[in-house]
Amino acid sequence: MANISTAHPQAWLPALSTVSPEIRDWLQFRGSLTRRIQERCAQFYVEPVFQELARVYGDEWIKMKLRPHELALVREVYLYCCDKPVVFAHSIVPHKDLRGAWRTLNNLGNRPLASMLFTNPRVKRTPLEFKKISAGHFLYDRAVLRLTDYPSHLWARRSRFTLQCRSILVTEVFLPDILNLT
Numbered sequence: 532m533a534n535i536s537t538a539h540p541q542a543w544l545p546a547l548s549t550v551s552p553e554i555r556d557w558l559q560f561r562g563s564l565t566r567r568i569q570e571r572c573a574q575f576y577v578e579p580v581f582q583e584l585a586r587v588y589g590d591e592w593i594k595m596k597l598r599p600h601e602l603a604l605v606r607e608v609y610l611y612c613c614d615k616p617v618v619f620a621h622s623i624v625p626h627k628d629l630r631g632a633w634r635t636l637n638n639l640g641n642r643p644l645a646s647m648l649f650t651n652p653r654v655k656r657t658p659l660e661f662k663k664i665s666a667g668h669f670l671y672d673r674a675v676l677r678l679t680d681y682p683s684h685l686w687a688r689r690s691r692f693t694l695q696c697r698s699i700l701v702t703e704v705f706l707p708d709i710l711n712l713t
């Protein structure tokens with residue numbers, strides 16, 4: 532049986548090829564995105580825009596080994612530098628895992644998820660995957676809602692963070708103003 536992550540034309544890529552050095556530098560950064568933006572920005576904040584039990588999208592249920600209609604906690608936020616959204620993040624945790632390692636996600640609010648992921652040495656991160664997205668893709672259609680001009684495409688990345696054999700899938704869409712952070 533073909534591997535869905537490589538045979539499917541909508542697959543996420545394990546490596547980047549045709550991207551500018553500037554966006555590649557952000558896409559491949561494996562440290563805390565929050566910390567990196569804070570270091571380049573006088574006023575950083577997180578705007579939660581969605582956090583509910585919901586069905587997951589696209590191949591996420593395959594990636595997280597869920598049954599097709601199994602619910603997960605879906606958290607979506609924008610990371611802002613001053614008045615500019617620079618990242619749209621979409622994270623999912625299977626409902627069954629909310630009682631365990633990721634239970635604090637229930638009341639994270641506008642604190643960045645990084646506070647849970649990069650402060651615990653037992654949290655492990657899987658390799659990043661990348662995808663160029665455009666209108667019609669659920670991530671693009673949600674990410675651009677805070678933008679005044681809609682770009683032809685955006686770059687997204689995702690990876691799983693695991694703790695005590697339970698995973699959170701974190702997907703980040705980089706918005707055009709990320710390239711203005713020096």
Ligand SMILES: C=C(O[C@@H]1C=C(C(=O)O)C=C[C@H]1O)C(=O)O
Binds near residue numbers: 562566577621622645
């Ligand atoms: C994983 C990180 O946390 C960031 C903040 C998130 C949130 O608050 O939901 C989600 C993904 C990231 O953009 C990070 O800073 O690297």
